[in-house]
Amino acid sequence: xxxxxxxxxxxxxxxxxxxxxxxxxxxxxxxxxxxxxxxxxxxxxxxxxxxxxxxxxxxxxxxxxxxxxxxxxxxxxxxxxxxxxxxxxxxxxxxxxxxxxxxxxxxxxxxxxxxxxxxxxxxxxxxxxxxxxxxxxxxxxxxxxxxxxxxxxxxxxxxxxxxxxxxxxxxxxxxxxxxxxxxxxxxxxxxxxxxxxxxxxxxxxxxxxxxxxxxxxxxxxxxxxxxxxxxxxxxxxxxxxxxxxxxxxxxxxxxxxxxxxxxxxxxxxxxxxxxxxxxxxxxxxxxxxxxxxxxxxxxxxxxxxxxxxxxxxxxxxxxxxxxxxxxxxxxxxxxxxxxxxxxxxxxxxxxxxxxxxxxxxxxxxxxxxxxxxxxxxxxxxxxxxxxxxxxxxxxxxxxxxxxxxxxxxxxxxxxxxxxxxxxxxxxxxxxxxxxxxxxxxxxxxxxxxxxxxxxxxxxxxxxxxxxxxxxxxxxxxxxx
Amino acid sequence: xxxxxxxxxxxxxxxxxxxxxxxxxxxxxxxxxxxxxxxxxxxxxxxxxxxxxxxxxxxxxxxxxxxxxxxxxxxxxxxxxxxxxxxxxxxxxxxxxxxxxxxxxxxxxxxxxxxxxxxxxxxxxxxxxxxxxxxxxxxxxxxxxxxxxxxxxxxxxxxxxxxxxxxxxxxxxxxxxxxxxxxxxxxxxxxxxxxxxxxxxxxxxxxxxxxxxxxxxxxxxxxxxxxxxxxxxxxxxxxxxxxxxxxxxxxxxxxxxxxxxxxxxxxxxxxxxxxxxxxxxxxxxxxxxxxxxxxxxxxxxxxxxxxxxxxxxxxxxxxx
Numbered sequence: 017x018x019x020x021x022x023x024x025x026x027x028x029x030x031x032x033x034x035x036x037x038x039x040x041x042x043x044x045x046x047x048x049x050x051x052x053x054x055x056x057x058x059x060x061x062x063x064x065x066x067x068x069x070x071x072x073x074x075x076x077x078x079x080x081x082x083x084x085x086x087x088x089x090x091x092x093x094x095x096x097x098x099x100x101x102x103x104x105x106x107x108x109x110x111x112x113x114x115x116x117x118x119x120x121x122x123x124x125x126x127x128x129x130x131x132x133x134x135x136x137x138x139x140x141x142x143x144x145x146x147x148x149x150x151x152x153x154x155x156x157x158x159x160x161x162x163x164x165x166x167x168x169x170x171x172x173x174x175x176x177x178x179x180x181x182x183x184x185x186x187x188x189x190x191x192x193x194x195x196x197x198x199x200x201x202x203x204x205x206x207x208x209x210x211x212x213x214x215x216x217x218x219x220x221x222x223x224x225x226x227x228x229x230x231x232x233x234x235x236x237x238x239x240x241x242x243x244x245x246x247x248x249x250x251x252x253x254x255x256x257x258x259x260x261x262x263x264x265x266x267x268x269x270x271x272x273x274x275x276x277x278x279x280x281x282x283x284x285x286x287x288x289x290x291x292x293x294x295x296x297x298x299x300x301x302x303x304x305x306x307x308x309x310x311x312x313x314x315x316x317x318x319x320x321x322x323x324x325x326x327x328x329x330x331x332x333x334x335x336x337x338x339x340x341x342x343x344x345x346x347x348x349x350x351x352x353x354x355x356x357x358x359x360x361x362x363x364x365x366x367x368x369x370x371x372x373x374x375x376x377x378x379x380x381x382x383x384x385x386x387x388x389x390x391x392x393x394x395x396x397x398x399x400x401x402x403x404x405x406x407x408x409x410x411x412x413x414x415x416x417x418x419x420x421x422x423x424x425x426x427x428x429x430x431x432x433x434x435x436x437x438x439x440x441x442x443x444x445x446x447x448x449x450x451x452x453x454x455x456x457x458x459x460x461x462x463x464x465x466x467x468x469x470x471x472x473x474x475x476x477x478x479x480x481x482x483x484x485x486x487x488x489x490x491x492x493x494x495x496x
Numbered sequence: 497x498x499x500x501x502x503x504x505x506x507x508x509x510x511x512x513x514x515x516x517x518x519x520x521x522x523x524x525x526x527x528x529x530x531x532x533x534x535x536x537x538x539x540x541x542x543x544x545x546x547x548x549x550x551x552x553x554x555x556x557x558x559x560x561x562x563x564x565x566x567x568x569x570x571x572x573x574x575x576x577x578x579x580x581x582x583x584x585x586x587x588x589x590x591x592x593x594x595x596x597x598x599x600x601x602x603x604x605x606x607x608x609x610x611x612x613x614x615x616x617x618x619x620x621x622x623x624x625x626x627x628x629x630x631x632x633x634x635x636x637x638x639x640x641x642x643x644x645x646x647x648x649x650x651x652x653x654x655x656x657x658x659x660x661x662x663x664x665x666x667x668x669x670x671x672x673x674x675x676x677x678x679x680x681x682x683x684x685x686x687x688x689x690x691x692x693x694x695x696x697x698x699x700x701x702x703x704x705x706x707x708x709x710x711x712x713x714x715x716x717x718x719x720x721x722x723x724x725x726x727x728x729x730x731x732x733x734x735x736x737x738x739x740x741x742x743x744x745x746x747x748x749x750x751x752x753x754x755x756x757x758x759x760x761x762x763x764x765x766x767x768x769x770x771x772x773x774x775x776x777x778x779x780x781x782x783x784x785x786x787x788x789x790x791x792x793x794x795x796x797x798x799x800x801x802x803x804x805x806x807x808x809x810x811x812x813x814x815x816x
Contacts, residue, residue: 048501048502049502122534122535122536126534126535126536127535127546128532128533128534128535128542128545128546129530129533129534134546134550138550138553138554141554141557142553142556142557145557145560145561145667145668146560148665148666148667148668149561149564149665149667149688150627150628150636152636152637153627384633384634384635384651384663386628386632386634386635386636386637386665386689387634387635387663387665388634388665388666389666392666392668392685395668413550417543417546417547417550420535420542420543420546421535421539421542421543421546423535423536424534424535424536424539424542424543425536425539426536427534427536428536428537428538428539431536442506442507442510445506446503446506446507447497449500449502449503449506450497450498450499450500450503451498453498453500453502453503454500454501454502455498455499455500455501456500456501456810456811456812457810457811458498460810460811460812460815461811464815
């Protein structure tokens with residue numbers, strides 16, 4: 017037996033489903049350009065007939081289902097693509113952030129389009145030559161001294177700029193760490209909200225979108241792995257260390273110094289292998305060939321600082337020992353008050369500063385005015401090979417050129433890698449967009465689809481109405 | 497693959513940006529004629545360019561040094577020529593003085609002329625150009641020759657009795673100056689010092705006659721003033737011997753000049769080579785740069801046009 021008013025209930029469900037469908041279309045179109053929005057869809061299912069096992073049921077009656085049910089509004093999202101995106105995003109941020117730091121170093125070191133240490137050294141060499149033919153002439157002597165001063169000051173300038181850059185990188189690192197901690201807190205809060213929403217029985221799609229956006233952002237800062245739990249919450253970990261586990265948030269702290277290290281809330285060193293955090297750390301700590309033990313051998317700020325320090329020290333050493341006269345030290349270059357010569361402390365010695373002729377032109381016992389044998393030695397020292405660093409033996413000018421080469425090749429490498437990674441990230445992003453993005457064409461079609469199904473359901477309602485009208489008003493009135 | 501409007505937009509924006517960046521880069525190259533602004537744009541070429549620049553700079557230094565050397569050599573050459581003129585004049589006078597018919601007064605007059613020549617000679621060897629005494633050896637700031645009691649002194653030392661060691665001022669002319677334990681290797685560096693004592697001669701020979709041009713002239717003057725020409729042939733022979741020694745040095749200077757010219761030519765060839773290299777490494781070919789720029793302009797315009805047509809439509813536009 018079929019209940020008389022059964023049809024109305026089915027049509028009501030159909031109308032409801034179409035309305036919901038249209039609502040979702042509206043929501044999708046409204047959020048077509050919202051960042052992080054995942055397209056939604058209505059999950060419908062056909063309701064089976066409520067037959068149950070009645071004792072006297074009529075088994076020969078063909079049963080029709082009970083219409084449509086709106087199960088839930090779900091998101092079109094692929095967790096595997098999220099994983100791929102976050103992994104690539106961390107790598108991409110490593111390349112790009114490192115690249116921008118390297119560009120800053122390049123602006124200091126690179127001499128391709130401007131004058132720097134190399135031109136200062138060449139000018140020093142030129143002044144040595146002019147002085148060598150006129151060693152009795154104080155004007156040439158002071159020109160030479162000025163050019164030596166330029167070399168020292170250029171080194172000072174480089175060192176100062178590198179220090180500034182180091183501070184800047186440290187500040188940026190601190191900002192990133194602060195942001196990471198805030199993101200972790202936010203994700204933790206949303207975790208709780210999602211959990212209670214799901215317990216209450218509805219799907220918190222918009223909250224999921226927000227959390228995914230936070231996770232995406234977090235993945236740019238460091239390499240993360242997201243564990244999805246059945247209760248709707250997520251755990252986040254880096255390597256083997258959980259950043260979010262249950263309600264516990266593991267916040268990160270920066271410990272300045274050399275090397276700069278990160279620590280977690282239990283005080284252990286926190287190790288990242290990708291992302292902006294990693295990039296800032298390697299820019300700050302990278303000591304290239306001078307790295308020992310666990311230190312980073314990336315050619316970062318530290319590498320250039322060490323290189324320039326070694327250069328300054330060796331340069332001063334070579335010329336100070338050349339200027340020695342018959343065993344009496346006559347240093348041309350000086351360092352700080354303790355005698356340490358580094359790129360930031362190197363300067364012209366006070367003696368040379370007060371007397372341009374302090375430079376030893378000849379090492380002969382009683383040199384005649386004009387003798388220049390020692391200046392010739394200095395000219396040769398500019399062309400000769402020196403062990404400037406454990407990794408470099410060559411002339412001073414070659415050393416500076418090789419530093420230029422180091423930074424140029426690193427920038428080039430990171431630029432190429434960043435470009436490649438951009439393309440990979442874009443492609444993963446496109447894959448994700450392909451699943452989760454709103455297509456206006458599609459939504460238009462859905463709009464028509466639900467509109468038409470709504471009209472059709474409404475028409476059925478009219479038909480049912482007429483049927484009942486026939487049944488109630490026009491039946492059994494014969495002979496009235 | 498499902499396509500959405502945003503995907504097309506993002507991709508289009510990215511491509512448009514790339515195209516615009518290329519356009520910017522190419523217009524940069526065209527306007528500056530420089531292929532690169534930073535070494536990282538082409539590290540291999542940039543490193544080569546760095547080396548070429550250093551080499552060019554050094555060639556500049558060597559060219560400056562060569563010019564100095566050439567000036568000094570020219571000065572020395574003209575001085576020696578003047579000395580030779582003086583010598584010829586003196587010789588003529590001695591020939592005259594040898595004439596037995598010459599009277600004492602006439603010989604005294606000749607002596608006066610030779611004395612005058614001595615003063616001229618001193619002027620020549622004490623010549624100072626560009627702030628340096630060219631015959632001072634390595635000592636460029638003090639007048640090399642002085643006369644005390646009729647004796648010629650070189651830097652205060654009697655030329656007949658003093659011992660003069662070789663002194664030198666080396667200049668690097670880019671012939672690959674090198675040194676071992678000794679300061680400088682003579683074969684690779686250029687010695688620009690010219691000790692006047694070497695030019696005029698020093699010490700005395702076995703007959704006790706001075707080897708020095710000035711002192712011989714003094715002896716001749718004394719003889720003529722004494723009207724005693726018994727020894728004059730001997731001294732004249734000595735005078736001619738010293739003069740020919742000076743002329744040998746004249747030839748020597750010529751040799752040096754040739755060497756300098758040779759180095760100069762070599763430097764010019766090197767410079768041209770390096771400049772060519774630099775051109776290839778750093779400088780953009782204008783025709784090529786403009787062609788690329790025009791082509792890129794076209795590509796960029798095309799990209800803009802496509803954007804206008806691709807980005808509009810959706811089904812919504814056609815629903816009624």
